[in-house]
Amino acid sequence: MARVTAAPAPVPIVVEGVSKAFGAVQALLDVHVRVGAGEFLGLIGPSGCGKTTLLKTIAGLVRADAGRVTVGGRTVAGPGRECSVVFQDFALLPWATAQRNVEFGLLLRGAPGAERAATARRVIAKVGLAGFEDAYPSQLSGGMQQRVGLARALAVNPQVLLLDEPFASIDEQTRRLFQDDLLRLWSEERKTVLLVTHSMEEAVYLADRVVVLSPRPGRVHAVLDVPLPRPRESSDVRATAEFAGLVDGLWKILRKLQ
Amino acid sequence: MTPPGSDLGRTGLTAVLGLLAAWEVLGRLDLSMFVPPVSEVAVAWWRLLGDGTLSRAAASSLVSLVKGFVPAAVLGVVVGLGMGRFRTVRYVLDGWVNALMSAPLSALVPILIALFGIRDTVVAATVFLFSFFVIVVNTLTGVRGTDRALVEMARVFGAGEAALFRRIYLPAALPAIMLGVRLGAVQAVKGMVVGEMLISLVGLGERLIYYGNTFLITELYAVIVSVLLLALLASQLAQAADRALVRWK
Ligand SMILES: Nc1ncnc2c1ncn2[C@@H]1O[C@H](COP(=O)(O)OP(=O)(O)OP(=O)(O)O)[C@@H](O)[C@H]1O
Ligand SMILES: [Mg+2]
Numbered sequence: 001m002a003r004v005t006a007a008p009a010p011v012p013i014v015v016e017g018v019s020k021a022f023g024a025v026q027a028l029l030d031v032h033v034r035v036g037a038g039e040f041l042g043l044i045g046p047s048g049c050g051k052t053t054l055l056k057t058i059a060g061l062v063r064a065d066a067g068r069v070t071v072g073g074r075t076v077a078g079p080g081r082e083c084s085v086v087f088q089d090f091a092l093l094p095w096a097t098a099q100r101n102v103e104f105g106l107l108l109r110g111a112p113g114a115e116r117a118a119t120a121r122r123v124i125a126k127v128g129l130a131g132f133e134d135a136y137p138s139q140l141s142g143g144m145q146q147r148v149g150l151a152r153a154l155a156v157n158p159q160v161l162l163l164d165e166p167f168a169s170i171d172e173q174t175r176r177l178f179q180d181d182l183l184r185l186w187s188e189e190r191k192t193v194l195l196v197t198h199s200m201e202e203a204v205y206l207a208d209r210v211v212v213l214s215p216r217p218g219r220v221h222a223v224l225d226v227p228l229p230r231p232r233e234s235s236d237v238r239a240t241a242e243f244a245g246l247v248d249g250l251w252k253i254l255r256k257l258q
Numbered sequence: 259m260t261p262p263g264s265d266l267g268r269t270g271l272t273a274v275l276g277l278l279a280a281w282e283v284l285g286r287l288d289l290s291m292f293v294p295p296v297s298e299v300a301v302a303w304w305r306l307l308g309d310g311t312l313s314r315a316a317a318s319s320l321v322s323l324v325k326g327f328v329p330a331a332v333l334g335v336v337v338g339l340g341m342g343r344f345r346t347v348r349y350v351l352d353g354w355v356n357a358l359m360s361a362p363l364s365a366l367v368p369i370l371i372a373l374f375g376i377r378d379t380v381v382a383a384t385v386f387l388f389s390f391f392v393i394v395v396n397t398l399t400g401v402r403g404t405d406r407a408l409v410e411m412a413r414v415f416g417a418g419e420a421a422l423f424r425r426i427y428l429p430a431a432l433p434a435i436m437l438g439v440r441l442g443a444v445q446a447v448k449g450m451v452v453g454e455m456l457i458s459l460v461g462l463g464e465r466l467i468y469y470g471n472t473f474l475i476t477e478l479y480a481v482i483v484s485v486l487l488l489a490l491l492a493s494q495l496a497q498a499a500d501r502a503l504v505r506w507k
């Protein structure tokens with residue numbers, strides 16, 4: 001039954017001069033970011049600098065006061081079909097099983113029941129949760145809940161994947177496994193990925209480029225290229241001097257911001 | 259509720275039996291005609307059940323209860339959802355709901371009698387009034403308490419207003435709604451008795467007034483016990499519905 005839909009070609013994200021204030025709080029000020037089609041971009045910055053706001057603006061959840069966001073050429077005016085989001089706090093339906101949670105995006109996008117169930121089962125297996133389809137979120141660990149959140153985002157087969165600190169509430173060991181899973185998934189079906197993180201190692205390990213936002217009001221302070229070879233998940237990239245040098249470079253940028 | 263045979267269930271049963279024993283002893287001491295022994299009450303209850311007095315009264319009461327409570331539950335949930343979701347609706351109704359929620363509703367029954375005449379419709383209307391507001395307020399609270407993150411998540415996946423309502427707000431508010439329905443069910447029994455006592459025409463409430471006025475104290479207690487049993491039944495039914503609907507908690 002599982003209809004394997006060909007992954008749609010990844011699309012670029014262009015953020016041009018975006019500003020956003022919440023009352024007196026200027027969260028973002030004249031932010032310019034380009035994410036190439038199929039690129040993995042890391043976004044890092046001090047707490048409260050507007051990372052989530054930027055991600056939500058791209059997702060169409062937050063309307064910018066000024067500037068423009070386009071995803072695959074379409075100007076974002078609200079949530080669209082290109083993007084899906086993995087939320088920092090999971091945002092799982094507590095009243096639904098893992099299976100139903102993963103089906104939720106497909107349900108809202110009008111996929112027929114049988115296809116929904118089959119796709120969800122396939123993606124659940126892909127994120128390593130086979131056998132937990134009937135578990136409720138309250139019966140799953142934080143890491144497993146986050147995998148459900150990732151599976152839900154992947155199930156709709158988006159061209160753009162927006163991840164908001166997806167590994168923040170997960171222990172180090174699980175996090176590393178999960179990071180590798182994410183890289184593997186990304187290499188299988190190229191998607192444009194924007195990953196918000198607090199971890200310099202994580203940003204360097206995962207991303208092609210890392211954008212550093214300044215403290216509030218958030219603006220692009222620096223962009224760091226990460227020329228580490230891929231695939232990184234099966235090698236010991238973390239142990240190389242190059243990796244350490246890049247993390248150190250990122251730290252030097254961030255330290256000056258504090 | 260605790261399953262029978264569990265420790266809590268046994269403790270509860272012991273407490274009830276102890277209370278009944280104390281009642282019996284107190285009644286046997288013959289302190290006052292207003293405290294008949296529980297065994298005599300039980301005999302009276304059985305007799306009133308046998309001669310059809312109780313079942314007739316209870317049947318009439320139940321009809322009023324259903325006629326008042328079902329619309330109160332349906333309308334209460336609808337109004338609560340509307341108030342929870344739409345600021346205008348909330349602004350218009352908030353004052354009314356709060357005022358009527360805390361008002362001594364029995365005081366309104368004479369108005370209902372003036373409106374409907376001395377008829378059993380008044381009882382259904384009283385039931386409605388007593389149970390409606392607590393259901394509205396609980397539903398409203400449930401909707402207002404919906405996790406913003408879930409709403410944003412649903413919007414990302416393309417939910418419009420109707421889908422948000424059906425897939426997020428309603429299920430998120432369901433535990434609060436069911437709590438409101440449970441509290442409302444108990445209030446409904448109260449409203450039923452108050453209404454029946456005030457119109458003194460039908461149902462268990464009329465029997466309360468009758469036996470009270472004629473000093474048939476044992477029979478009076480038998481009716482009170484029936485009312486308590488009815489309240490318990492209503493609450494248990496609502497709880498069963500709650501458990502069936504909110505399985506994930
Ligand atoms: N809906 C909102 N209403 C009011 N203020 C908001 C809202 N969303 C964000 N803010 C404010 O905007 C600023 C940026 O918030 P944002 O959540 O984007 O930061 P962040 O970089 O994601 O922070 P963190 O690293 O802690 O997650 C903060 O000062 C926050 O208080
Ligand atoms: Mg954030």
